[in-house]
Every structure is written in C-alpha cells, then in structure tokens.
Amino acid sequence: MRYTEGLRDPRAARALAEGLRRELDPRRRYRIMEFCGGHTHTLCRYGIPGMLPANVELVHGPGCPVCVLPISRVDQALQLAARPEVTLCTYGDMLRVPGREGRSLAAARAGGADVRVVYSPSDALALARARPERQVVFFAVGFETTTPPTAVVVRGAAAQGLGNFSVLCNHVLTPPAIDAVLDGDAGLDGIIGPGHVCTVVGTGPLVAIAGARRVPIVVAGFEPLDLLQAIGMLVAQIEAGRSDVENAYTRSVRPEGNPKAMATVDEVMEVRPRFALRGLGELPHAGLRIRPAWAAWDAERRFELVDELVADHPACICGSILRGAKRPSDCRVFGTACTPDTPLGACMVSSEGACAAWFEYGAPR
C-alpha cells in the first residue's frame, strides 16, 4: 500500500500535467485511447482528464472483459445455470450483466439457480472437489491477464481426475481487439497499452501492431502517475513522429512477459478461428477455447451449448462506446433508464466499464 500512495501524489501529478502542457503543440488535437478498463477506472476516479490540456482527448477503449462479452455468451451461462445439476461459478461483475431480455445471472440465482461468486478459479475447483455430486462450471472471462489461472485449474482438474468440473471459456485476446479499434472510426493518435496483459504476454504483440499501423503505444500501470507519465511519453512520440512501443510500467512488465504463464495457457488453450466481441463484432483469432486434449473439462463440449446471436438492448450504445466512437454521455439512456442499479448494457455493470466510471465519478471535465 505504501508504495501505491507515492504513485498517487497530487503534487507530482500536477507537475507531470504542467510538463505535458509545455511539451505539446497547442494548435493540434491529441486523441489517445486507454485500451484497458482498469485505466478507464483510474482516469475517472482521479479526474485525470480534467487535469490535462484541453486538446488532449482521452478515448475509452474496449479493454473491459465484462463489457466486451457478447450477450450470446452470457446466455450460455444462463443456460448452464438453469440446469439443476450445475453450480455456476464466476467473478462478481458477471452476475449483473444483462443477457437476453435483460435476464442476468443474479436474477437466475434469485430464481433458484446455484450461482456462486468466486475471486479465483481455484475457488471453483475447490468447490468441485468438496461437492462431487454437483457439476461445477467456472464461467471464465477476461483478457490475457486472467487466462493463466483458468489454464491452471483445467490442468488441476485433470491431475485430480475431477469429472465434475469444467470451464466455460470466454477468454479474449488483446491484439485483435486493438486492430479492430484501429480499423474503426475512433481516429486515434496513440494508445495507452494494457499493463497487466503485457505482464503476461510481454510487449511483443504490441510491437507488431505499432509497426504495422504506425501508431505509438505506451504500456502503463494503473496508478494516476503511471497514466500521466504514459500520456506524456505518447505526446512526445506523436510530436517526434515516432510509433514505437515504450514501457512505462517497468516495475511489472518485462519485454518477454511471463513465459511460464504463457506456456501453461498454450498447453491448455488454443486460438479460436473467430470470436465475437461486443461492439467490435466477429473477429478472427480474438478468443481462446480449451484444446481438444482437455475436452473433458470444456463446458461447451460437455453440455453441448449453442451459441446464438442475441441483439443488444435497442437503446444501448455500448458497442459504439467500446469502439471509441461514442462517449457515455452520447447515450440517451445513460444515467436515466441505465444506471448501475438497472444496467441495460454491460458498460454500466463493471467498475471498468466506461459508463459505470462516468456515472460513479461524474463525466470527465
């Protein structure tokens, strides 16, 4: 805790913001996307957009795992939860995400389904061991950051010969999502790269994107000073006409990432040919599934789930917000029909969602 306090020092933050003001060109606009929902949360919580010069515009990205999961996958979890023999375990935020016709796992639980909140997939594995009469399914979501623990429990279930445990794998990959955003109409000058994702996968995947797309990327940590520093480094790159990948989160990210974690993931999971992300549509190589060798612990195979396309709520613009094309305040149901108590779209559910952050901390500036 003590070291995070230093990274939240308001005087140092003001000094960084002042330095930025001196460095940038007042005649132009800088559109910078923070990819990560965790970054969105920090930026809103600390009011950082308001500290920046007016011509530096922050655009919220799609890196909130709860937000990018399409309704069809929430529906699969609902199908599973409806089965009397199933205990469905997942992270807390997933409970409130509205599925088809606004139904959520929280509502399913109130209706009698056995749905549990866990903080770690290993809790779900422990539950399966303790309750051999139940089919325990871990509803796995998340980008590369949360993928290794899921792979570890699949391996653990196999090692322990647990026949009553499986994973509904919805892990998604960052590079195709960044590519899709750059293909869209967000008009970005630079990207704040995902610090925790890069802790696992390293900076290699981003180097390929920065080179091919001519866009500077700075990998950042999740404290206010981390972000201000990254924004400063991006502006410097933009001014110099560079498009490199730089690491402003060296206390966590190594260029090679965490090879052991990546090897574990690779052993258990493979890239899907296509996977849909909310707002970005169906993308090649954007998701992971359990490899056939581990099929016994794959809930999709065990329960023969169908993946049906389900439309978002008609008034919800989560998709455009996730592409960086619109802001929460552009949505006519933001803060009225759609609030954290009554979310119509996923961006209002997770604390990493742009709408939830705007609602909680007020619209930036």
Added chain:
Amino acid sequence: MELAHGAGGRATAQLVRELFRAAWSNPVLDTEDDAALVDLPPGRVVFSTDGHVVSPLEFPGGDIGRLAVNGTVNDVAMLGARPLWLSVGLILEEGLPLAVLARVVASVAEAAREAGVAVATGDTKVVERGKGDGLFLTTTGLGVVPPGRTPPSGRSARPGDVLLLSGPVGDHGAAVLSVREGLAFDGPIRSDTRPLGGLVEAMYAAASPHVLRDPTRGGLATALNEIAHQSGVGLTVDEAQVAVRAPVAALAELLGLDPLYLANEGQLVAACAPADAPALLAAMRAHPDGREATAIGHVEAEPGVRLATRFGGRRPLRWLAADPLPRIC
C-alpha cells in the same frame, strides 16, 4: 440442536432455562411470563429492531451475538436515547452445535453488559436443516431520551453544519470479508463492533448534535447519502480526513472495493452547528470509542454528496449500487 428445542415443550423449556436464562438472568426476564413488564425513566421512548444474518457466525472481533446487541443499541443511541432493554429472537437451524449457540448466548450477555442493557424477553424457534444458515438473530431495543434533550434526526442537517466521524471506516466489512475469503493481511483485521451509547452521552455533555448516524451496511458513503436525502441538503467530504486502517485499505485495494462503502459496526457520523464542532470533537476524542475522531466535511445547500479526493479532485459520492458483500451483519 433438534426441532424439539423449538417446539415449545419440555426441550424448549430446558433450553430456555439452562442456556438463555442462566446467561441473561435479571428480575424482568426471570419472571418467566409471556412478555416483559418494565418501568422506564421519564423521557420519550425510542425503540428499534434489527435482524442479523451474518455469515460466518463468528469473525475476528466479534460474532453474531455481539453484533445483534450492538447493532440495535446503536440504532437506539443514534436518536439520542439511552438504551435500556432488549428483546432477543433466535431462529436456529436443526443441527447447529450447542457449543456454538452457547458461545453466541454468552456473547449476547457480555455485549449487553458492556452496553448497559438487559434482555427483557425473547423467543426461540428451530427450523429444519437446510432452511436456515445456522442461526438468525433478531433484537429489538428500547431506550429513553433524557428530558430536555432534542432527539437528533437524519432530517436535521443544515447548510453550514460540520460533519464529524468517530474513527476509521471499513473495519467490520473488511473483517467479515477477510475470513470469508480466507485473506490475511499485515496484522489481523478486526470488526469494530461496539456499543456507542457511551460516546453519544459524552458528546451530549459537550453539545447537541443535529444528526447522529451509525454507518453500517453500505458504509459511510451510504450513510452520508441518507442524511443528504433526508435533510434535503448536500454534503462535501474531504477524503484525506476519513481514516482507513492500512490492512483495510490493502484488502479493499486488492478486491477492488472502496472502504467508504464497507460496513462499520462501531462508528458514528454526526452533523452539528459549526460553533459546537470544536467542543464535540474534543469530547469524542476524549472518549475511548472516539479517539480517532475527525471533522470530515460540511453540509451545503446544493444537493448531492461530493468527495474532495486526496488527489485534489472532486467527484460525486453515490449510494451503494449492487451489494458487493451480502450477509455482512
């Protein structure tokens, strides 16, 4: 615990006599009548009821028995009353170990003694295994506002009032969460469950607060929103003045929770006239349950609750949305 223990027959009578009456004995309870007959000192009567369903039943710093006593006497004290009597309703699940029940009953007795109240009456029911979670406890508290004292109310905050907080926030919620999730931090986190009647009396000896509230479920943020809503005013709170113990802050950080939304069971927040603030704050700090009291902000005319952040920004401080921690008390 068996179903017969709640059937009203010999087993019930034995349980009542050997366990409850032995632990809670006083002349009113000992009459063995269907209801309690009590004499009250002069003043307006305050009563309040509170159901307790905390899981687990025992946690660092307390258990459901202590919580049920303190939760209710504190609600009574928040109206400026001196708590005097309690009723205790127990719903027990078949199969609950007698040893657990005995510990809870003993801690009700101990907490009542500390709070200066006595159990006047009670009730016991037993439900089938699987129909309850060990033990649910409902308490009702009765107290009296001394003559001449204006009872504080959530509706009485006025623009210009100063907000006082008795101590660090989030201890109870963090303590329950830490055992539930099996998380341990640099030093154990203990619930702050304690009776606040003594602190309230010490405050009244100095001056009369306009509002008293104990920020339990939903934490300080929710209590402040309740006050703003009830009084039709706004509040601005200085985050730097709200104390959070280091292990609580660390646990909240790790789990992505805000300590301002974590439950407390032994803190109070007060609103008072600016002229009374120094005397009230001094009285709080002189009392063992208010040693770490601070002035955390003030009341304004503009509606809403705002937080002036440590970082130098301002943001709305909203009601708790979905409950991150069910079964906290």
